[in-house]
Amino acid sequence: MNPEFWTIGDITRRIAAGEVTASQIVNAMTSRIANVDRSLEAFLATDSHASLRDAAEVDRKHKAGEPIGPLAGVPIALKDMIVTKGLTTTAGSKILAGWEPPYDATVVERLRAAGAVIIGKVNCDEFGMGSSTERSAFKKTVNPWDSSRVPGGSSGGSSAAVAAGLCTASLGTDTGGSIRQPAAFCGVVGLKPTYGRVSRWGIVAFASSLDQVGPITRTVADAALVLQAIAGHDPRDSTSLTAPVPVFSEGLTDGVEGLKIGLPKEYFEGAIDADVKSALEATITALKSKGAIFVDVSLPHTSLALPAYYIVAPAEASSNLARYDGIRYGKRAEATDLLELYRRTRGAGFGPEVKRRIMLGTYALRSGYYDAFYKKAQQIRALIKRDFDEAFTQCDVLLTPTTPTAAYKFGAKATPLDMYLGDIFTLACNLAGLPGLSVPCGLTSDGLPIGAQLLGKPLDEATLLRAGATIEATVGLGDKRPSGVRGIS
Numbered sequence: 001m002n003p004e005f006w007t008i009g010d011i012t013r014r015i016a017a018g019e020v021t022a023s024q025i026v027n028a029m030t031s032r033i034a035n036v037d038r039s040l041e042a043f044l045a046t047d048s049h050a051s052l053r054d055a056a057e058v059d060r061k062h063k064a065g066e067p068i069g070p071l072a073g074v075p076i077a078l079k080d081m082i083v084t085k086g087l088t089t090t091a092g093s094k095i096l097a098g099w100e101p102p103y104d105a106t107v108v109e110r111l112r113a114a115g116a117v118i119i120g121k122v123n124c125d126e127f128g129m130g131s132s133t134e135r136s137a138f139k140k141t142v143n144p145w146d147s148s149r150v151p152g153g154s155s156g157g158s159s160a161a162v163a164a165g166l167c168t169a170s171l172g173t174d175t176g177g178s179i180r181q182p183a184a185f186c187g188v189v190g191l192k193p194t195y196g197r198v199s200r201w202g203i204v205a206f207a208s209s210l211d212q213v214g215p216i217t218r219t220v221a222d223a224a225l226v227l228q229a230i231a232g233h234d235p236r237d238s239t240s241l242t243a244p245v246p247v248f249s250e251g252l253t254d255g256v257e258g259l260k261i262g263l264p265k266e267y268f269e270g271a272i273d274a275d276v277k278s279a280l281e282a283t284i285t286a287l288k289s290k291g292a293i294f295v296d297v298s299l300p301h302t303s304l305a306l307p308a309y310y311i312v313a314p315a316e317a318s319s320n321l322a323r324y325d326g327i328r329y330g331k332r333a334e335a336t337d338l339l340e341l342y343r344r345t346r347g348a349g350f351g352p353e354v355k356r357r358i359m360l361g362t363y364a365l366r367s368g369y370y371d372a373f374y375k376k377a378q379q380i381r382a383l384i385k386r387d388f389d390e391a392f393t394q395c396d397v398l399l400t401p402t403t404p405t406a407a408y409k410f411g412a413k414a415t416p417l418d419m420y421l422g423d424i425f426t427l428a429c430n431l432a433g434l435p436g437l438s439v440p441c442g443l444t445s446d447g448l449p450i451g452a453q454l455l456g457k458p459l460d461e462a463t464l465l466r467a468g469a470t471i472e473a474t475v476g477l478g479d480k481r482p483s484g485v486r487g488i489s
């Protein structure tokens with residue numbers, strides 16, 4: 001039995017038919033993790049005893065004829081920004097090393113209620129700050145397609161684990177692209193839902209007005225199923241939306257006949273790798289052949305998204321990360337007075353990128369500077385949102401590349417700014433609170449995956465998934481699998 005690349009549908013169907021048990025699936029996955037993760041380095045924490053206990057409970061219920069839930073027996077990994085009761089949660093930071101939360105995040109509660117089995121916690125850039133997972137305080141996760149390259153970030157562990165078949169699905173978080181970009185680099189599907197669609201209760205906060213949780217999966221249909229389980233109002237998150245949640249799997253195969261797809265000209269003008277460009281052209285041709293109608297649109301404030309993001313995100317982070325003071329969470333340094341305790345704890349606990357962001361954010365929020373930086377950035381944000389509103393009067397969804405290049409080598413982005421520039425296509429979506437989906441749309445001549453990004457109207461994840469399913473069926477990776485890591489295939 002080789003369940004490593006089964007879809008959610010494969011698993012639930014086979015369990016229902018009595019062909020396989022949840023325990024067998026989780027057992028197989030656990031030994032695969034033990035084998036392959038030595039080279040992949042995606043996992044930060046596992047508790048195979050707890051995972052097997054949860055799987056046995058699914059099997060018991062199934063045997064007793066009780067309902068087992070839509071994700072029964074599905075092994076799911078969680079980005080280490082998502083708190084899990086009794087299972088270490090570090091956000092990729094030394095400051096939280098060894099912290100065992102006393103509760104589960106809402107999304108974890110919901111996954112468990114749907115019958116999913118939490119298979120472990122996966123690596124990420126420290127507090128989600130980064131685009132390559134190189135900023136994790138613990139380890140370097142490699143790209144399963146080529147181990148000399150980064151898996152993307154900050155949800156690099158989530159994407160690498162799904163691509164390598166070490167879990168069926170995972171959750172990531174996306175503040176400026178951290179679900180979509182690593183999904184593109186690893187050749188998997190990544191969905192950032194509309195801001196407020198999924199509860200942030202129990203998610204380690206990076207920039208609260210931008211953060212969202214979402215699924216990373218190998219197929220669009222699986223993304224729909226995971227989103228279904230985690231979406232919907234949560235009274236514990238004051239920004240959670242009360243809007244009804246549609247059935248995302250419905251209409252997935254309805255195709256794109258008559259769908260109006262906008263091509264924002266600003267996203268195709270800058271420096272884009274030739275392979276990425278031609279993959280996008282092939283995607284456009286494929287969608288046209290299925291009846292989609294393309295319109296040229298403009299998002300004139302696109303070039304301001306990056307500077308606005310790198311004010312808003314650090315400003316909110318500087319405030320959110322004030323809670324790591326050595327008193328309430330995680331590590332505490334030895335000191336004789338309180339100020340020294342703060343200074344030593346934070347000095348030793350945070351890595352350089354986190355310190356850089358805290359300093360940037362604190363600077364931007366200083367009295368006298370607030371109007372010039374934070375307020376200005378919020379005004380730009382309103383203009384960016386208005387650009388999207390205007391574009392969506394002419395089309396149903398927007399199509400862009402997810403990233404300007406495919407996965408790069410470790411250490412390739414020498415300065416922080418080099419790294420930030422890779423986010424140009426993903427940031428605006430968060431600033432405007434929109435849903436965004438990255439779907440594989442081909443390989444480079446070096447055999448590295450390329451992602452197409454679809455951006456949608458608020459709460460219209462369903463249309464993204466439908467268009468994404470067409471991309472998957474026409475120019476997707478099909479049966480192509482990564483082989484860049486020992487033991488993977």
Ligand code: GLN
Nearest residue numbers: 128130174175176177178
């Ligand atoms: N790469 C971006 C950053 O470093 C986005 C990160 C994210 O979405 N968490 O801030």
